[in-house]
Amino acid sequence: MKISPEELKTDVIDDQQIVSEETSVTSNDSLDNQQVINASPTQEETEDIQPLQRKAYRKQNLVEQERIKTKKLAKRLNWTIFGLIVAIILVYLFMRFINF
Numbered sequence: 001m002k003i004s005p006e007e008l009k010t011d012v013i014d015d016q017q018i019v020s021e022e023t024s025v026t027s028n029d030s031l032d033n034q035q036v037i038n039a040s041p042t043q044e045e046t047e048d049i050q051p052l053q054r055k056a057y058r059k060q061n062l063v064e065q066e067r068i069k070t071k072k073l074a075k076r077l078n079w080t081i082f083g084l085i086v087a088i089i090l091v092y093l094f095m096r097f098i099n100f
């Protein structure tokens with residue numbers, strides 16, 4: 001299975017074309033990244049960047065704590081409901097098979 005020199009040349013040419021296409025794609029990507037970096041931030045973004053005042057920070061912190069507490073309570077409530085359902089099923093099975 002010998003490869004002729006002509007086939008080797010075409011393989012090299014194909015590889016060079018592939019490499020040149022890949023570099024053009026990466027150069028376009030880098031231009032897009034530069035445009036994103038050079039874009040000026042909107043007013044909303046600048047408001048997010050600025051440090052919060054004490055009241056705003058405290059309010060944000062309280063809202064976050066409330067959200068966390070609500071999430072924990074919801075999880076605990078779900079487990080309690082699941083436990084009660086299992087208990088009801090066990091009592092029903094006990095009464096059914098023991099003839100209580």
